[in-house]
Amino acid sequence: EPEVTQTPSHQVTQMGQEVILRCVPISNHLYFYWYRQILGQKVEFLVSFYNNEISEKSEIFDDQFSVERPDGSNFTLKIRSTKLEDSAMYFCASRFFQGVSYGYTFGSGTRLTVV
Amino acid sequence: AQTVTQSQPEMSVQEAETVTLSCTYDTSESDYYLFWYKQPPSRQMILVIRQEAYKQQNATENRFSVNFQKAAKSFSLKISDSQLGDAAMYFCAYRRGSQGNLIFGKGTKLSVKP
Numbered sequence A: 001e002p003e004v005t006q007t008p009s010h011q012v013t014q015m016g017q018e019v020i021l022r023c024v025p026i027s028n029h030l031y032f033y034w035y036r037q038i039l040g041q042k043v044e045f046l047v048s049f050y051n052n053e054i055s056e057k058s059e060i061f062d063d064q065f066s067v068e069r070p071d072g073s074n075f076t077l078k079i080r081s082t083k084l085e086d087s088a089m090y091f092c093a094s095r096f097f098q099g100v101s102y103g104y105t106f107g108s109g110t111r112l113t114v115v
Numbered sequence B: 001a002q003t004v005t006q007s008q009p010e011m012s013v014q015e016a017e018t019v020t021l022s023c024t025y026d027t028s029e030s031d032y033y034l035f036w037y038k039q040p041p042s043r044q045m046i047l048v049i050r051q052e053a054y055k056q057q058n059a060t061e062n063r064f065s066v067n068f069q070k071a072a073k074s075f076s077l078k079i080s081d082s083q084l085g086d087a088a089m090y091f092c093a094y095r096r097g098s099q100g101n102l103i104f105g106k107g108t109k110l111s112v113k114p
Helices: none
Strands: A005-007 A010-013 A019-024 A031-037 A043-050 A053-057 A065-068 A075-079 A088-095 A104-106 A110-114 B003-005 B010-014 B019-021 B024-026 B032-039 B046-052 B064-069 B074-079 B088-096 B102-104 B108-113
Touching (some): A019 A031, A019 A088, A019 A110, A043 A075, A043 B102, A075 A088, A104 B046, B010 B019, B019 B108, B032 B064, B032 B074, B046 B064, B046 B074, B074 B088
Parallel strands (some): B010 B108
Antiparallel strands (some): A005 A019, A031 A043, A031 A088, A043 A053, A065 A075, B019 B074, B032 B088, B064 B074, B088 B102, B088 B108
């Protein structure tokens, strides 16, 4: 079964450093998303991406965050200057518009630890 | 704004028994979709079941079924014949229309006792 692949599985970074989280969505999917989950809390929407542009973003997704689909396969989330509170599990998800199905497929997540 | 509420932070069930996890939501939309996701200790998000709001029939996937009460804005998950592998966090989620993002509840941690 097709999977959404995220790398790395775990990243440790120093506060103030830039990080790039990578995702390879399912190849025929058209919509891409980033969500995050701070430990012990609920999963929160960050941003959605369609047709090579951001279609929706949350209040969390401020100027420190950016997304790209640089080569038609990878979908990246960049955090420019990490803060301690950015420590969380980051999930990539993709979706293919299948009429009424609208199913999301999530990746296994990247655990980001900011020290 | 839409909200999703899971009022049970933790639940426990005996193996082979049935358990029901509660979820309520608040929306003024008529076109929306509801989901239950399972998050095992590996923290991967796995879709368990989904329900289209326009469908009156409750969705069923093997041992998993929902009780969708649209007027009450309630969407509970029933797990029958619980198995040890069902132990996980369960998140209820809402999506507005065909293109909205997912809004998650805080989750219910389900333990399964042998």
